Amino acid sequence: xxxxxxxxxxxxxxxxxxxxxxxxxxxxxxxxxxxxxxxxxxxxxxxxxxxxxxxxxxxxxxxxxxxxxxxxxxxxxxxxxxxxxxxxxxxxxxxxxxxxxxxxxxxxxxxxxxxxxxxxxxxxxxxxxxxxxxxxxxxxxxxxxxxxxxxxxxxxxxxxxxxxxxxxxx
Amino acid sequence: xxxxxxxxxxxxxxxxxxxxxxxxxxxxxxxxxxxxxxxxxxxxxxxxxxxxxxxxxxxxxxxxxxxxxxxxxxxxxxxxxxxxxxxxxxxxxxxxxxxxxxxxxxxxxxxxxxxxxxxxxxxxxxxxxxxxxxxxxxxxxxxxxxxxxxxxxxxxxxxxxxxxxxxxxxxxxxxxxxxxxxxxxxxxxxxxxxxxxxxxxxxxxxxxx
Numbered sequence: 001x002x003x004x005x006x007x008x009x010x011x012x013x014x015x016x017x018x019x020x021x022x023x024x025x026x027x028x029x030x031x032x033x034x035x036x037x038x039x040x041x042x043x044x045x046x047x048x049x050x051x052x053x054x055x056x057x058x059x060x061x062x063x064x065x066x067x068x069x070x071x072x073x074x075x076x077x078x079x080x081x082x083x084x085x086x087x088x089x090x091x092x093x094x095x096x097x098x099x100x101x102x103x104x105x106x107x108x109x110x111x112x113x114x115x116x117x118x119x120x121x122x123x124x125x126x127x128x129x130x131x132x133x134x135x136x137x138x139x140x141x142x143x144x145x146x147x148x149x150x151x152x153x154x155x156x157x158x159x160x161x162x163x164x165x166x167x168x169x170x
Numbered sequence: 171x172x173x174x175x176x177x178x179x180x181x182x183x184x185x186x187x188x189x190x191x192x193x194x195x196x197x198x199x200x201x202x203x204x205x206x207x208x209x210x211x212x213x214x215x216x217x218x219x220x221x222x223x224x225x226x227x228x229x230x231x232x233x234x235x236x237x238x239x240x241x242x243x244x245x246x247x248x249x250x251x252x253x254x255x256x257x258x259x260x261x262x263x264x265x266x267x268x269x270x271x272x273x274x275x276x277x278x279x280x281x282x283x284x285x286x287x288x289x290x291x292x293x294x295x296x297x298x299x300x301x302x303x304x305x306x307x308x309x310x311x312x313x314x315x316x317x318x319x320x321x322x323x324x325x326x327x328x329x330x331x332x333x334x335x336x337x338x339x340x341x342x343x344x345x346x347x348x349x350x351x352x353x354x355x356x357x358x359x360x361x362x363x364x365x366x367x368x369x370x371x372x373x374x375x376x377x378x379x
Contacts (some may be wrong), residue, residue: 008369010299011298011337011365011368011369011372012297012337013295013298014314014318014372015297015318015333015337015338016293016295016296016338017286017290017296017311017314017315017318018224018318018334018338019289019338020286020287020288020289020290020293020296021223021224021283021284021286021287021315022284022285022287023223023229023233023284024221024284024285028215028216028219030214031211031212031219031237032208032211032212032215033208033241033282034237034242035208035211035237035241036204036207036208036211038237038241039204039207039241039244040204042241152288
């Protein structure tokens, strides 16, 4: 190592020049007081900025945000991902809503078989219908057109619509 | 007959921050005593500033980083376990802050060099270096300062740091290893490589004997 030191003797002499680079006169007179006043200012009421607090309490969040600062492409990719996620959530929720409506219709139609209405004969059903002669149906599409069926009472003028007992395919 | 007048040495009271040992000051500062911390700052401000300045070659940046290092050290004092000296721990904070700053700044070097003090012209090493017999004869100290800083800025941060701490600040290999959190072998090899590089950059001026 001494031999190496001798090889660099002139360089080491030159580096001594750096020791003579000094800040302006009086610079250190206020340095310590500047530091302590900055510390006091920071303590005086939690005046740390949001970023400083975040850096102290959740450094992972700060480093995550810094990724976006340095790479604009990542911001675009992240925004696209968020939009896609939002759209897929909306689509999924609307599908789920439809499925829920269908599921609601299944028990009402199947329960008809065991209901007192199922055991009624057609004339009884007609009798049970309201005065307008419209029979409540489990079919969501209600037709008010007169239907000619075997059960239609001639001359009664009542409207009759058969109940749908078909189970919808899932 | 001339009399050598020396400045009177102030007697320091052990109960005032100025007369306290480093350990006591650290204990008081940990309890939030800013007067004690002020004394610690005064003790190390020049060395911390100089290290940061030699790394950045910019007075304003050095001022900001040195102040922030002291502030961060105060905020983190509770986590200081005393495994190393406060001085080494403080140095480590300043070194890390400086290296992070330089990484963010990347290659955008903006020099704001301090002036060379009057003593430089009387420094025997520098006088010898700029005498007629050396390659430096044609170059003034200010020009030499600029060339030296340019060459230093070409080194990587860890290599520059080792040169600054050892050849400029006069720290031992052990201290540098502790500050930079590496082993002594790494410090020695970095120093050797950095000096070689510097010699190459300054080949026009600094030729091996």
